[in-house]
Amino acid sequence: MSLLQLDDLRVSYRAENGLVHAVNGVSLTLDAGQKIGIVGESGSGKSTLAMAIPNLLPGSGQSEVAGNIWFDGKNLAELDEAAMRRRRGRDIAVVFQDPLASLNPVLTIGEQVAEAIRAHRSVSWPAAKQEAAHWLAEVGLADARNALRRYPHELSGGMRQRVMIAAAIALAPRLVIADEPTTALDLTTQAQVLDLLERLVEQHGAALILITHDFGVIGEMVDEVMVMYAGEVVDRAPTAELFARQRHPYTRALMHAMPSEARLGDDLDTLPGAPPDMSNPPEACAFAPRCDRRTGRCERTKPLLHEVSADGHMVACHHPYGGATP
Numbered sequence: 001m002s003l004l005q006l007d008d009l010r011v012s013y014r015a016e017n018g019l020v021h022a023v024n025g026v027s028l029t030l031d032a033g034q035k036i037g038i039v040g041e042s043g044s045g046k047s048t049l050a051m052a053i054p055n056l057l058p059g060s061g062q063s064e065v066a067g068n069i070w071f072d073g074k075n076l077a078e079l080d081e082a083a084m085r086r087r088r089g090r091d092i093a094v095v096f097q098d099p100l101a102s103l104n105p106v107l108t109i110g111e112q113v114a115e116a117i118r119a120h121r122s123v124s125w126p127a128a129k130q131e132a133a134h135w136l137a138e139v140g141l142a143d144a145r146n147a148l149r150r151y152p153h154e155l156s157g158g159m160r161q162r163v164m165i166a167a168a169i170a171l172a173p174r175l176v177i178a179d180e181p182t183t184a185l186d187l188t189t190q191a192q193v194l195d196l197l198e199r200l201v202e203q204h205g206a207a208l209i210l211i212t213h214d215f216g217v218i219g220e221m222v223d224e225v226m227v228m229y230a231g232e233v234v235d236r237a238p239t240a241e242l243f244a245r246q247r248h249p250y251t252r253a254l255m256h257a258m259p260s261e262a263r264l265g266d267d268l269d270t271l272p273g274a275p276p277d278m279s280n281p282p283e284a285c286a287f288a289p290r291c292d293r294r295t296g297r298c299e300r301t302k303p304l305l306h307e308v309s310a311d312g313h314m315v316a317c318h319h320p321y322g323g324a325t326p
């Protein structure tokens with residue numbers, strides 16, 4: 001049984017002029033220890049997909065989820081909020097781009113990490129604090145004892161990200177979801193935080209879902225890549241295969257939009273044209289208006305994800321590169 005299985009996941013947001021269809025039928029399985037990256041332009045639904053798993057989407061009718069989210073044999077879509085909160089943190093750790101938003105401004109760093117530990121394990125307050133100091137030192141917060149007494153706003157972005165990772169490591173999660181965890185950091189700190197993230201995953205054999213704009217990070221961190229476009233997975237391949245052969249026109253364009261040197265933190269939103277309006281998603285290939293391989297078929301029929309090579313490369317495209325010329 002896979003650790004995580006998404007079946008035809010769909011997420012819409014309720015906006016002023018109707019529904020925004022942010023994720024449109026994503027299926028995925030992830031095993032323990034497997035590391036998968038998600039790439040795609042801004043607005044392609046990466047964060048929405050990732051946040052649907054631990055149920056961190058806006059509530060009170062602002063978002064609607066359909067499909068199933070199986071985690072360790074349980075359907076998360078059916079868990080109530082209290083049961084979900086227990087799983088979040090203990091089994092599923094989430095690391096965001098801006099850790100300030102997920103840290104409590106009125107608790108010291110030591111209290112936050114200790115609280116996170118005590119929320120999921122029955123240990124005394126002094127023991128939790130001692131453990132927090134240990135993990136903060138482990139993630140390289142120099143002088144962890146002193147850091148324990150500081151508040152989130154007194155730390156740099158890189159230090160705050162280390163605090164989030166320390167809290168996650170302490171709980172030995174089985175799935176780590178990291179949504180652009182290094183985008184706001186300087187280059188040196190980015191590399192250090194990625195190392196820590198790798199350690200967090202390796203230490204407990206956790207699975208990783210890593211969202212990034214950066215193919216350099218993908219190449220270093222994950223075994224497999226999913227490329228999203230307009231709320232769908234249009235390309236999925238083992239990382240080495242994707243780097244060797246870009247079969248989907250969108251993936252190829254996305255990679256070519258990158259500078260020749262894979263520099264950490266570069267934004268990829270430089271493709272000509274714009275993604276479709278997701279309040280009214282196209283019925284055929286969503287990439288067709290921007291694709292120089294499109295034919296009449298692309299404008300009439302939606303291409304489904306299918307295998308195009310024995311290396312496990314799958315694309316949703318009628319005319320992938322390496323296949324018959326359109």
Ligand SMILES: Nc1ncnc2c1ncn2[C@@H]1O[C@H](COP(=O)(O)OP(=O)(O)OP(=O)(O)O)[C@@H](O)[C@H]1O
Nearest residue numbers: 013015020022041042043044045046047048058278
């Ligand atoms: N709270 C919300 N209410 C309404 N629409 C939303 C909300 N959050 C996201 N969206 C819309 O859903 C779509 C997917 O957004 P999402 O944030 O998942 O994209 P993303 O791939 O993570 O983009 P980025 O790379 O910019 O983080 C976009 O069209 C976005 O405008």
Ligand code: SF4
Nearest residue numbers: 285288291298317318
């Ligand atoms: S289905 Fe057609 S339009 Fe869509 S990406 Fe493939 S070739 Fe381009």
Ligand SMILES: [Mg+2]
Nearest residue numbers: 046047048179
């Ligand atoms: Mg996002």
